[in-house]
Amino acid sequence: MTPIDAYRDLEVRFKRLNVLGEALSVLHWDAAVMMPPGGAEARGEQLATLRVLCHDMTTDPKVGDLLNVAEGADLNDWQTANLREMQRAFRKASAIPQSLVSALSKAGSACEHAWRDARRDSDFAAVLPLLQDVVDLTLQRGEILAETLDLTLYDALMDDFEPGASADRISAIFDEYAAFLPEFLDAVLEKQRAAGPKPTVEGPFPVDRQKALAERLSATVGFDFDAGRMDESAHPFSTGYAGDRRITVSYDEADPAFALMAALHETGHALYEQNLPPDWRGQPVGDARGMAIHESQSLLIEMQACRSPEFISYVAPLMRDTFGPQPAFEDAALERLYHWVEPDFIRVEADEVTYPAHVILRFRLERALLSGDLPLADLPAAWNEGMRGLLGVTPPEDRVGCLQDIHWYDGAFGYFPTYTLGAMTAAQLFKAAAAADSTILPGIAKGDFAPLRGWLRENVHRHASSLSSDEIVERATGRPLDPSAFQTHLRQRYLGN
Amino acid sequence: MTPIDAYRDLEVRFKRLNVLGEALSVLHWDAAVMMPPGGAEARGEQLATLRVLCHDMTTDPKVGDLLNVAEGADLNDWQTANLREMQRAFRKASAIPQSLVSALSKAGSACEHAWRDARRDSDFAAVLPLLQDVVDLTLQRGEILAETLDLTLYDALMDDFEPGASADRISAIFDEYAAFLPEFLDAVLEKQRAAGPKPTVEGPFPVDRQKALAERLSATVGFDFDAGRMDESAHPFSTGYAGDRRITVSYDEADPAFALMAALHETGHALYEQNLPPDWRGQPVGDARGMAIHESQSLLIEMQACRSPEFISYVAPLMRDTFGPQPAFEDAALERLYHWVEPDFIRVEADEVTYPAHVILRFRLERALLSGDLPLADLPAAWNEGMRGLLGVTPPEDRVGCLQDIHWYDGAFGYFPTYTLGAMTAAQLFKAAAAADSTILPGIAKGDFAPLRGWLRENVHRHASSLSSDEIVERATGRPLDPSAFQTHLRQRYLGN
Numbered sequence: 001m002t003p004i005d006a007y008r009d010l011e012v013r014f015k016r017l018n019v020l021g022e023a024l025s026v027l028h029w030d031a032a033v034m035m036p037p038g039g040a041e042a043r044g045e046q047l048a049t050l051r052v053l054c055h056d057m058t059t060d061p062k063v064g065d066l067l068n069v070a071e072g073a074d075l076n077d078w079q080t081a082n083l084r085e086m087q088r089a090f091r092k093a094s095a096i097p098q099s100l101v102s103a104l105s106k107a108g109s110a111c112e113h114a115w116r117d118a119r120r121d122s123d124f125a126a127v128l129p130l131l132q133d134v135v136d137l138t139l140q141r142g143e144i145l146a147e148t149l150d151l152t153l154y155d156a157l158m159d160d161f162e163p164g165a166s167a168d169r170i171s172a173i174f175d176e177y178a179a180f181l182p183e184f185l186d187a188v189l190e191k192q193r194a195a196g197p198k199p200t201v202e203g204p205f206p207v208d209r210q211k212a213l214a215e216r217l218s219a220t221v222g223f224d225f226d227a228g229r230m231d232e233s234a235h236p237f238s239t240g241y242a243g244d245r246r247i248t249v250s251y252d253e254a255d256p257a258f259a260l261m262a263a264l265h266e267t268g269h270a271l272y273e274q275n276l277p278p279d280w281r282g283q284p285v286g287d288a289r290g291m292a293i294h295e296s297q298s299l300l301i302e303m304q305a306c307r308s309p310e311f312i313s314y315v316a317p318l319m320r321d322t323f324g325p326q327p328a329f330e331d332a333a334l335e336r337l338y339h340w341v342e343p344d345f346i347r348v349e350a351d352e353v354t355y356p357a358h359v360i361l362r363f364r365l366e367r368a369l370l371s372g373d374l375p376l377a378d379l380p381a382a383w384n385e386g387m388r389g390l391l392g393v394t395p396p397e398d399r400v401g402c403l404q405d406i407h408w409y410d411g412a413f414g415y416f417p418t419y420t421l422g423a424m425t426a427a428q429l430f431k432a433a434a435a436a437d438s439t440i441l442p443g444i445a446k447g448d449f450a451p452l453r454g455w456l457r458e459n460v461h462r463h464a465s466s467l468s469s470d471e472i473v474e475r476a477t478g479r480p481l482d483p484s485a486f487q488t489h490l491r492q493r494y495l496g497n
Numbered sequence: 498m499t500p501i502d503a504y505r506d507l508e509v510r511f512k513r514l515n516v517l518g519e520a521l522s523v524l525h526w527d528a529a530v531m532m533p534p535g536g537a538e539a540r541g542e543q544l545a546t547l548r549v550l551c552h553d554m555t556t557d558p559k560v561g562d563l564l565n566v567a568e569g570a571d572l573n574d575w576q577t578a579n580l581r582e583m584q585r586a587f588r589k590a591s592a593i594p595q596s597l598v599s600a601l602s603k604a605g606s607a608c609e610h611a612w613r614d615a616r617r618d619s620d621f622a623a624v625l626p627l628l629q630d631v632v633d634l635t636l637q638r639g640e641i642l643a644e645t646l647d648l649t650l651y652d653a654l655m656d657d658f659e660p661g662a663s664a665d666r667i668s669a670i671f672d673e674y675a676a677f678l679p680e681f682l683d684a685v686l687e688k689q690r691a692a693g694p695k696p697t698v699e700g701p702f703p704v705d706r707q708k709a710l711a712e713r714l715s716a717t718v719g720f721d722f723d724a725g726r727m728d729e730s731a732h733p734f735s736t737g738y739a740g741d742r743r744i745t746v747s748y749d750e751a752d753p754a755f756a757l758m759a760a761l762h763e764t765g766h767a768l769y770e771q772n773l774p775p776d777w778r779g780q781p782v783g784d785a786r787g788m789a790i791h792e793s794q795s796l797l798i799e800m801q802a803c804r805s806p807e808f809i810s811y812v813a814p815l816m817r818d819t820f821g822p823q824p825a826f827e828d829a830a831l832e833r834l835y836h837w838v839e840p841d842f843i844r845v846e847a848d849e850v851t852y853p854a855h856v857i858l859r860f861r862l863e864r865a866l867l868s869g870d871l872p873l874a875d876l877p878a879a880w881n882e883g884m885r886g887l888l889g890v891t892p893p894e895d896r897v898g899c900l901q902d903i904h905w906y907d908g909a910f911g912y913f914p915t916y917t918l919g920a921m922t923a924a925q926l927f928k929a930a931a932a933a934d935s936t937i938l939p940g941i942a943k944g945d946f947a948p949l950r951g952w953l954r955e956n957v958h959r960h961a962s963s964l965s966s967d968e969i970v971e972r973a974t975g976r977p978l979d980p981s982a983f984q985t986h987l988r989q990r991y992l993g994n
Contacts, residue, residue: 016546023543026527027520034531038724039741046520049513053550227535244536 003073006066010086011283013063018282020054025239029246032233048105055101058093078285081466085284088163095148096141104141107133108411115409122399124380127409132376134411135369142370142413154367157414162290162421164468167367170417173424173483174360178390180487181357185391188341188353188494199328199337204253213256213322214249214263217315220447221301223247223267224274235348236262238269242281245270256323257337260315261302268301269294271453275461285465291415293469295422296429297460303352303423304430304489305452307338310445339493343391345400352423353490357390362405362416370413421481425473428485429460432477500570503563507583508780510563514554515779521547522736526743529730545602552598555590575782578963582781585660592645593638601638604630605908612906619896621877624906629873631908632866639867639910651864654911659787659918661965664864667914670921670980671857675887677984678854682888685838685850685991696825696834701750710753710819711746711760714812717944718798720744720764721771733759735766739778742767753820754834757812758799765798766791768950772958782962788912790966792919793926794957800849800920801927801986802949804835807942836990840888842897849920850987854887859902859913867910918978922970925982926957929974 001009024047031043057063067087075083111130118127138157145156158165215230223230228245240246247266251259272288280286288294305311312335319329327333341351347358365382368374374382383402388394395401407415433455434440440451459476470480477485491497498506521544528540554560564584572580608627615624635654642653655662712727720727725742737743744763748756769785777783785791802808809832816826824830838848844855862879865871871879880899885891892898904912931937936948956973967977974982988994 019539019542019546022539023520023524023547026543027523030523030527034726036723036725036741038721038739039737042516042519042738042740045516046523049516050520224535226533228533229531240536241539242535243539244533 001066001069003070004075006069007073007075007079007083010063010066010070010083013057013060013066014086014089014284015282017054017057018284020050020057022241024050024054025241025246029239029248032237033231033246033248044109051105052098055093055098058089063090064094078280078466082280082283082285085287085465089284091148092145092159095144100137100141100144104134104137104411107137108409112406112410115403115406119399119403122397122403124398124403127403128376131409134409135376135413138411138413139370154370154414157370158417159414161412161415162292162418162469164470165290165292165414165417165421170363170421173481174356174363174417174420176483177356177420177487178360181353181390184487184490184495185341185343185353191495192341195336198340199333201255201257201328201337202326203255205256205323207251207253209322210251210256210259211249213318214259216318217260217306218247218263218267221264221267221306221449222271222274222453227274228270230263236266238266238273240270240273242274242276242278245273256319261306261338264306265298265302268298271301271456272297272461275453275457276464277462280464287465289463289465289467289469289472291418292421292425293460293472295418296425297422297456299352299423300426300430300456304426305444305449307352307493308441308444309335310441312338314445314447341494343393345387345393345395346404353494354391356420356423359416359420361386361390362407365402366408366413366416424483424486425469425481427489428473428477428482429456431485431489433459498563498566500567501572503566504570504572504576504580507560507563507567507580510554510557510560511583511586511781512779514551515781517547517551517554519738521551522738522743526736526745529734530728530743530745541606548602549595552590552595555586560587561591575777575963579777579780579782582784582962586781588645589642589656592641597634597638597641601631601634601908604634605906609903609907612900612903616896616900619894619900621895621900624900625873628906631906632873632910635908635910636867651867651911654867655914656911658909658912659789659915659966661787661967662789662911662914662918667860667918670978671853671860671914671917673980674853674917674984675857678850678887681984681987681992682838682840682850688992689838692833695837696830698752698754698825698834699823700752702753702820704748704750706819707748707753707756708746710815711756713815714757714803715744715760715764718761718764718803718946719768719771719950724771725767727760733763735763735770737767737770739771739773739775742770753816758803761803762795762799765795768798768953769794769958772950772954773961774959777961777963784962786960786962786964786966786969788915789918789922790957790969792915793922794919794953796849796920797923797927797953801923802941802946804849804990805938805941806832807938809835811942811944838991840890842884842890842892843901850991851888853917853920856913856917858883858887859904862899863905863910863913921980921983922966922978924986925970925974925979926953928982928986930956 027043027046027050031040035043067083067090070083073079107130111127111134114127114130118124139153142153142157145151145159146153149156149159151159152167154167155165158167215225218230219225223245227243228240228247230247230249232250233248234250236247236249238245238247247263247270249259249262249266272294276286276288306315313331316329316331316334319334320326323329328337341353343354344350347355350358361383365374365379365386368382369376369379380398380402384394387401407413433452437451437455440455443449443451460472463472467475474480524540524543524547528537532540564580564587567580570576604627608624608631611624611627615621636650639650639654642648642656643650646653646656648656649664651664652662655664712722715727716722720742724740725737725744727744727746729747730745731747733744733746735742735744744760744767746756746759746763769791773783773785803812810828813826813828813831816831820826825834838850840851841847844852847855858880862871862876862883865879866873866876877895877899880895881891884898904910930949930952934948934952937952940946940948957969960969964972971977
């Protein structure tokens with residue numbers, strides 16, 4: 001077999017893997033949005049069976065042989081990047097014994113299941129032994145991956161979500177933000193207080209009207225409803241693939257902002273996926289780069305574009321038309337509402353100023369848990385102490401403290417930093433976009449997102465996984481990730497300087 | 498490996514196949530009910546990839562070896578039946594070369610796609626060459642299956658849908674019905690005419706109210722909404738598995754009867770699947786027996802139980818409550834409406850008296866097409882002549898003639914007879930049920946279907962595929978399928994004798 005034939009064979013195999021991954025995403029979506037409770041057990045079997053098939057296909061020794069032969073092929077840049085992604089997938093999957101994959105999957109399921117009750121009851125002790133299993137197995141997996149990828153254990157775990165991420169660099173970025181935050185937050189809160197109380201919205205806001213407006217705004221930003229759907233689920237998410245993106249939103253009758261911003265956030269994710277290069281669809285190099293770039297796309301739409309004064313001036317009349325006029329929907333009041341800053345316990349409800357503090361806390365704690373510096377039993381106390389130190393608030397119970405997020409209980413360690421890397425990348429990208437194309441901001445004020453979409457497609461989306469996250473950011477903005485852009489953005493938006 | 502170990506290994510393999518079949522059913526449902534148009538191409542790839550995987554797993558030579566070894570195992574009745582069904586699946590799948598499977602799948606897709614336009618344009622010539630491909634490939638497959646199963650070609654094709662079905666026996670049953678029909682139909686139409694005009698319903702009937710009533714009645718019959726859903730699609734169908742049944746209905750604002758009866762029909766299918774023995778879930782012997790028994794369960798609920806005077810007396814007040822009172826919803830008028838007989842062109846809209854004529858026509862024509870007695874180009878003329886002979890009506894165009902049904906264009910030959918075998922089986926089963934348990938009919942009059950469900954579970958559902966269709970009917974009613982029960986039912990309902 002010639003090297004190029006080996007490469008072509010690999011393309012066929014990875015395409016088939018991708019097709020099964022698509023099927024898995026539909027089954028996941030259905031479980032969250034459509035499935036009746038009686039279907040849970042069978043769905044679990046379906047997902048597990050397909051995952052085992054995918055693992056078996058990825059780790060087929062024949063794939064290893066083909067990868068070796070394909071090394072000698074004369075490939076163009078994209079093919080070279082594709083082969084690199086294939087090698088990464090093969091090496092990672094082959095390194096982990098099937099018994100460990102299966103043990104982690106079972107431990108994660110059991111722990112996540114128990115976590116739901118533990119969170120409800122605010123009872124960390126009840127889930128501790130199961131979480132300890134998850135941590136122990138994650139350490140086993142992390143050690144193997146660290147050796148395979150020649151990375152530290154934590155960097156190896158982050159590689160699942162954000163290839164190339166370095167805990168040392170993130171640590172420096174986060175420390176800088178933690179140092180910046182206290183004084184900045186005080187200034188923001190003082191300015192906010194001086195301007196009067198938080199505008200109050202007078203509901204209820206019927207879900208069907210919220211839904212109609214959410215769909216309209218999502219379409220305005222660029223979501224293609226002929227190639228996607230928007231539905232309702234307990235927590236907003238987006239999944240699917242080019243041609244069939246699935247966004248979900250959750251509605252609160254008392255507050256229309258949550259659903260609207262969730263819809264815009266998920267639309268940002270969807271735009272990225274919809275604009276990935278069609279020629280590479282189904283190949284590893286054609287996938288989205290990683291979760292930091294992905295989150296930068298959702299936050300660029302939600303936080304940068306759709307909380308900009310330009311967009312608020314566009315959306316405020318639509319809010320008044322949809323729900324009837326009220327003081328909170330006047331342009332200035334709506335802007336105050338969408339820029340409201342308030343240190344609190346819950347990450348998913350946090351504003352963009354305090355959100356990084358939630359992430360920094362989790363990043364520090366999960367590294368300490370994995371290094372052994374923090375025994376799991378001490379997590380609740382360490383959590384509360386961290387919250388006091390970073391935001392000056394103390395969770396009254398673990399339900400709104402260390403039990404609030406599913407990630408660890410479901411086995412996802414190394415994921416949290418991508419939220420804040422995404423927020424910082426979004427600020428840097430949006431600034432570069434607005435500077436490069438002077439029609440972008442005026443377009444947003446008119447509900448015309450075509451210029452912004454064009455810039456994102458050209459500078460971010462079309463690269464898929466052919467470049468690293470750093471390369472994408474550097475080509476788009478002239479420099480690698482620079483957290484000062486985020487601080488500049490916050491100063492401008494919240495202090496006006 | 499001992500024989501019993503071989504059998505156990507086969508159980509694991511067929512369980513995995515079943516799990517993938519479940520995943521396929523969710524993907525099919527989603528395509529019909531949820532998927533945006535942009536998802537069609539990717540979904541086609543997903544379905545094809547999973548089908549190829551299932552075919553490869555079924556025809557794995559190791560399965561053949563295990564089947565040979567397992568022959569010597571000491572098995573109980575159900576295990577023996579399970580092994581028999583495994584052997585049947587393996588022999589059939591292994592006999593057909595992958596190239597023919599793939600060619601038939603592609604030809605069916607292309608033809609079905611062209612058929613949609615051809616039907617719209619009433620242009621049979623436009624789809625004829627593609628249909629010829631389907632017929633030719635079906636003949637190739639049929640010849641292989643006939644030799645493998647030692648059956649005639651047509652019986653071998655029917656084996657996909659109704660194992661054990663014999664065209665000779667069906668032919669005799671259908672000829673008898675065709676002989677019975679003309680005089681009976683004249684008498685019914687004369688009696689119907691004498692009683693006055695058809696009651697007219699005054700709409701529109703809002704879809705949300707139709708939906709609420711359809712869900713209520715479906716739950717009344719026994720559909721478990723914690724283990725299933727009811728949604729909307731272009732054509733009603735049901736799919737899924739125990740724990741997660743999916744029913745779909747289509748709504749017509751001008752006529753609530755169609756959606757209600759469709760919901761009850763699909764509920765009959767769902768009850769069968771929901772009541773299959775849980776101990777055998779995922780094994781071939783645990784599957785529903787075949788399409789004739791399946792259709793008997795939907796028609797027993799729709800035609801026997803839910804068009805009975807007892808049920809109409811129960812549902813009429815609900816119709817009046819739901820849509821407001823009107824003359825057509827008085828008990829007697831509603832009964833006339835639900836028993837209205839009218840020879841017409843369209844099978845799916847036919848009443849239960851003329852429905853078999855539509856099936857008999859298709860059965861005769863598809864046998865003639867496959868035997869070569871009827872050249873495909875002569876199909877439209879033969880169709881129209883057959884309709885004139887059986888029902889005295891001539892379709893004005895092929896759109897409402899030989900182009901009306903998807904089956905042949907999609908490659909399904911040998912399916913049609915199961916509709917009428919199901920209707921006849923339903924009449925025989927329902928009569929036996931009402932005779933065996935005197936609380937069944939009074940229960941239906943009160944909306945209490947528990948006695949009927951109990952009888953069906955005990956006498957039909959729990960057997961799954963452990964018995965043949967004939968054995969199921971014989972044990973439940975004391976004799977094999979006897980079409981006279983259907984004629985007796987029609988005489989009683991439509992002539993009152």
